[in-house]
Amino acid sequence: xxxxxxxxxxxxxxxxxxxxxxxxxxxxxxxxxxxxxxxxxxxxxxxxxxxxxxxxxxxxxxxxxxxxxxxxxxxxxxxxxxxxxx
Numbered sequence: 001x002x003x004x005x006x007x008x009x010x011x012x013x014x015x016x017x018x019x020x021x022x023x024x025x026x027x028x029x030x031x032x033x034x035x036x037x038x039x040x041x042x043x044x045x046x047x048x049x050x051x052x053x054x055x056x057x058x059x060x061x062x063x064x065x066x067x068x069x070x071x072x073x074x075x076x077x078x079x080x081x082x083x084x085x086x
Contacts, residue, residue, distance in 0.1 A: 011025055011057060011060075012057060012061060014057050015056070015057055016045075016047060016054040016055065016056060016057060017054065017055050017057060017060065018052065018054055018055070019033050019034060019037075019044075019052075019053065019054070019055060021055075022042070022055040022060055025060065025064070026060075026063070026064065033055065036063070037053070037055070041059075041063060042055055042056075042059045042060060042063060043055070043056045043058070043059040044056065
């Protein structure tokens with residue numbers, strides 16, 4: 001009996017992600033995602049009546065991209081080699 005392999009679809013190429021998937025993407029807890037949904041910073045919907053609440057990828061991408069744009073620029077780390085030949 002063969003098992004059907006499910007092809008992975010990158011999260012930005014989807015329309016919706018589950019709350020646990022959104023939490024994994026932003027490295028936070030599912031409760032953190034639910035709180036952002038409650039604040040309106042993330043948008044959610046039920047794809048089917050009575051189905052689970054899912055997060056729209058558009059709102060998740062906007063949140064992630066906004067954080068990346070507001071982060072201070074990273075400076076390259078300079079390494080110095082000190083040699084003492086005495």
